[in-house]
Amino acid sequence: MNKLIPPFDSLEILRKYKTIKRELINQDGLIDLKIFIASGSTTDEIKNTLEVFLLNIGIRPKFLQGDYGLFYEDLAFKNKTLSDFKPDIIYIHTSFKNLQFSPKYSEEASNLDDNLKREFKRFEDIWTFVSQSYECIIIQNNFDLPPHRTLGNLDSTHPEGLVNFINRLNIRFSEYANKNKTLFINDINYLSSFHGIENWFSMTEWYRSRHSVSLKYIPYLSYSICNIIAALFGKSKKALVLDLDNTLWGGVIGDDGQSKIKIGNDSPTSEAYLDFQKYIKELHSRGVMLSIASKNSLKNALDGLNHPEGKLKEKDFISIKANWSNKAQNIEEISTELNIHNDALVFIDDNPAERDLVEQYLPDVNVLKMTSNITDYIGILDRSGFFEAAIISKDDVNRNATFEANKQRESFEKKAVNYHDYLISLEMNSTIKKSTGEELERISQLINKTNQFNLTTYRHSSSEVLNFMKSDKKIVIYADLNDRFGKNGITSVMVCKILENEIEIYIWVMSCRIFKREMELAMFDELVDIAKRTKKDNIKGVYIPTAKNKFVADLYDSLGFKKIKSPKDKQNESHYTIEIKDIKPLNRSIKVINE
Amino acid sequence: MSSSDIEKSLKEIVIDVLDIEDIDGFNLYEDSKIDDFPEWDSLAHINIITQIESIYGFRFSLDEVESFNSIKDIIKSICSKI
Numbered sequence: 001m002n003k004l005i006p007p008f009d010s011l012e013i014l015r016k017y018k019t020i021k022r023e024l025i026n027q028d029g030l031i032d033l034k035i036f037i038a039s040g041s042t043t044d045e046i047k048n049t050l051e052v053f054l055l056n057i058g059i060r061p062k063f064l065q066g067d068y069g070l071f072y073e074d075l076a077f078k079n080k081t082l083s084d085f086k087p088d089i090i091y092i093h094t095s096f097k098n099l100q101f102s103p104k105y106s107e108e109a110s111n112l113d114d115n116l117k118r119e120f121k122r123f124e125d126i127w128t129f130v131s132q133s134y135e136c137i138i139i140q141n142n143f144d145l146p147p148h149r150t151l152g153n154l155d156s157t158h159p160e161g162l163v164n165f166i167n168r169l170n171i172r173f174s175e176y177a178n179k180n181k182t183l184f185i186n187d188i189n190y191l192s193s194f195h196g197i198e199n200w201f202s203m204t205e206w207y208r209s210r211h212s213v214s215l216k217y218i219p220y221l222s223y224s225i226c227n228i229i230a231a232l233f234g235k236s237k238k239a240l241v242l243d244l245d246n247t248l249w250g251g252v253i254g255d256d257g258q259s260k261i262k263i264g265n266d267s268p269t270s271e272a273y274l275d276f277q278k279y280i281k282e283l284h285s286r287g288v289m290l291s292i293a294s295k296n297s298l299k300n301a302l303d304g305l306n307h308p309e310g311k312l313k314e315k316d317f318i319s320i321k322a323n324w325s326n327k328a329q330n331i332e333e334i335s336t337e338l339n340i341h342n343d344a345l346v347f348i349d350d351n352p353a354e355r356d357l358v359e360q361y362l363p364d365v366n367v368l369k370m371t372s373n374i375t376d377y378i379g380i381l382d383r384s385g386f387f388e389a390a391i392i393s394k395d396d397v398n399r400n401a402t403f404e405a406n407k408q409r410e411s412f413e414k415k416a417v418n419y420h421d422y423l424i425s426l427e428m429n430s431t432i433k434k435s436t437g438e439e440l441e442r443i444s445q446l447i448n449k450t451n452q453f454n455l456t457t458y459r460h461s462s463s464e465v466l467n468f469m470k471s472d473k474k475i476v477i478y479a480d481l482n483d484r485f486g487k488n489g490i491t492s493v494m495v496c497k498i499l500e501n502e503i504e505i506y507i508w509v510m511s512c513r514i515f516k517r518e519m520e521l522a523m524f525d526e527l528v529d530i531a532k533r534t535k536k537d538n539i540k541g542v543y544i545p546t547a548k549n550k551f552v553a554d555l556y557d558s559l560g561f562k563k564i565k566s567p568k569d570k571q572n573e574s575h576y577t578i579e580i581k582d583i584k585p586l587n588r589s590i591k592v593i594n595e
Numbered sequence: 596m597s598s599s600d601i602e603k604s605l606k607e608i609v610i611d612v613l614d615i616e617d618i619d620g621f622n623l624y625e626d627s628k629i630d631d632f633p634e635w636d637s638l639a640h641i642n643i644i645t646q647i648e649s650i651y652g653f654r655f656s657l658d659e660v661e662s663f664n665s666i667k668d669i670i671k672s673i674c675s676k677i
Contacts, residue, residue, distance in 0.1 A: 208657060215645040
C-alpha cells in the first residue's frame, strides 16, 4: 500500500491505522507471527502502527504487550504469561529514559566503567534469560541521545557526561549483537539523529503520556522494526528495476548521445547521478539483483551503460529490457526471468506516468515515489529500507554469481547455431531412478509445490508419497539433471499407477529451472522402458487444466499420445493414450545414466 | 478561522481516530461531552490532541489536556492559541 511506503505521512497513519488495518487484514497467504512488546515507556501506538506495516508485507502479527515500564521484570524472570504466549519475537522498547546507572554530576566520584558495567549487565541479564527460556528473536533498541546536556560539549567526553555514557553503552550493545545470532539492534540512535533529537523526544509528550518517542515519529520507529522483521523472515525485496534516462543519468541517450548525457564528474548534476549509481552498485555487491526497464533501443541503452564515467555496467544487470512496449509487461517478464514474485521487485522511474502505470497493472510491485530532483533519489531509496539485511550472508553475494552463471547459459543459448546443438553443448546428464523410499522429502516437495509443469496437480502428504513408493501398484520415478554449469538436483518426478495392461501417469511434475531441456523426453523414454519390461500394452496420460499449468497443455500431443474420450464426470480433463509398440526413443540431448 | 471551521476539522480527526464507520450518522456538536463517545479512551484522547497540535502548530499545556471535558473546551483552547 502506497501510503505505507516512505516518505509517508506519519500522522495520517496514526490517525487512520484502524481503517488501513481493515483494508489489509483480509489478504490471502499471511504469515502469523507472535510478538511480545516489552515496555520501557508507552507502547500502544507502536503496536498499532507496527501491525499495519507488517500486514502490508504479508505478516499477521499477534501481540502481547508487557506492563508499562516493566521490561526488566517481565523478561529477566520466569513469566508464565509469556511462556504460554510462545513469542516468535520479543521487542524491547527502551530509551535513554530507562537508564539506571547513568552518571550524576557531583555525585561522589562515580566510576564510569563500573556504571557502564552495571547498566550493561541489566540488559545482558534480560537477553540471557530470554534466550534460555524462549525460542525467539530479540529486537532491542539501542539508546537515543538525551535532549539536554548539562556539560554542553564536554558531555561527550567527560566521565560524568551522559552523552559519553550513552555512546559507550551503544558500542557495547553493538558488540554483543554482533556476536549473538538472535539479538538484533533497532538503531534508534540513528533514527533519532536523522529526525532530530528535539523532534524525536518531546518533553510535553513524555509528561503527558509517558511516550519516549513523540507520537509523530512512532510510525518511523515501527517501520524500522518492521524492516528488521522483514529481513529476518525473508520479506526483504530482492531486485531493483530501473529506468535509464533521467534516472541513472541526466538527459536522454537517444537524443543527446553518449557524450552528452550527464554522468561523471564534469558537473554537479553529473556527480549526483554518479553517486546514485554508486549507491546502487553497493546494493548490487550485497546481493540485490539489478534489471532495466527503459523505453529505448537496446543499442542506445547499452551506449548509455557503456559511458566511460558510469559506475554501473552492462554486466551488473541480470535483465535489460530496452524496447517500446509497456513497462508493466517488461517488468512481468523480468520477474519471470528472475523467478521471483512481483512483491520482491522495486521499481524506480523519474516519470510519474510510468510509475502510475506500473502501480495500476502490477499492484504488488513496490513503486518508489521518486521526485524530479536527482538529489532526492538516494534518500528515497535508502529510507524505504526495502533491501535491509538482518545479516549479510554469503548466499546473498552468491545469488548474483548464480544468476551470472545463468546469464552465461542464456548467452550461450543465443550463440548456439540451433536449439538442438545448444542442448548438446550443455553436456547434460541425468540419473533416472525408481524410489523405494529415498529422497522422500525432495520428491514430496516437488509434488506439492510445482504448479507449471504439473499435469494433474494432485497433492499428497509425504506419508502418502511414501506409501506410493512402497506399493507394488504404483511406481515413483525421479530424475536429477547436471550440465556443464553445475548440478540442478532432483528436478522431475513421476508417479504412475500399474494397471493390468497399462501404466497410467498419475502425477508428473518438473521444476521450472529445467524447462525446455528435453528432460521430459528422457523421463518418458524411461517410463516406456519400464512398460516394455513389464509387458504392458498402453500408457495412459491425463491433463487437468489449472490457472498455472498451461505450459504442459499440449505435452501428451507432442509425445505422440492420442486423445480419448474423458469420463462423463471429468469433462474438464483431457485423457490420452499411446500404444507401446508405436513408441520410439525421443531423447537425443541428455545422457541417461542407469543404475 | 471561525469556531465552526475548527469544529469541522475536529470532527474529521475524531471520525478517523475513533474509527467511525457511519460518517453520515455521526454527530459532534460544541456541547458534546467527551464521555458521550465510548471509543474516546485515553489512548484516543492523546492521539486526537496530538493531531490537533500538529495541524495548528502549537502545544496544549499539560493541565489543559487533563481538563478537557467537552468539545467546547477543546475549541475554546484552540481559539485562544491561533
